[in-house]
Amino acid sequence: MSRRRSPSASISQQQKARFQEGQMGDREEWQQLRDRRMAEPGAAEAYEAARLAHELGKTVRAMRENRGWTQSDLAREAGMTQSAVARFEAGGSCPPCRSWDGWRVRWTRPWMSG
Structure with missing residues (x-):
């Protein structure tokens, strides 16, 4: 049974040096x-x-994960869609102010803690 060599095993030192120079050039660019x-x-x-x-x-x-909530749970509580929560968590958008008030009230209730 023959063993296949990884692509990097057949690269010469000269090729490695050129590749690394290219990477440095890319970083500088x-x-x-x-x-x-x-x-x-x-x-x-x-x-x-x-x-x-x-x-x-x-x-x-x-905070959501600490409470054991799914994105859908948070969306329901905040009056949003699950996809809006996902975008928000990814840093893609922020919910409107009316949602913040709902989150603040719901997340500060004693039964919602940790």
């Missing part, structure tokens, strides 16, 4: 692109808003 984008008006604010939305979504997901 991405860094330059990021620097250009971040220099555009409003980019830093948009980046920070996206970061906050992501962190908030992570926090809501952790």
Whole structure:
């Protein structure tokens, strides 16, 4: 029974060096692109808003999971759809203010804790 060699086993040191140089070049290109984008008006604010939305979504997901709720359970309690909860947890969108009030009241009830 013959053993197949992995593709990386047949790569020469020279090929590895060229590949790694290419990766470094790609990283530098991405860094330059990021620097250009971040220099555009409003980019830093948009980046920070996206970061906050992501962190908030992570926090809501952790709270939901701590309570043993599914996304559907949370959606029902908050008056949203399951897909809206999924988008929110992924940092893609934030629910309207009326939903926040409902979440605050429901999540601070003693029977809902941990």
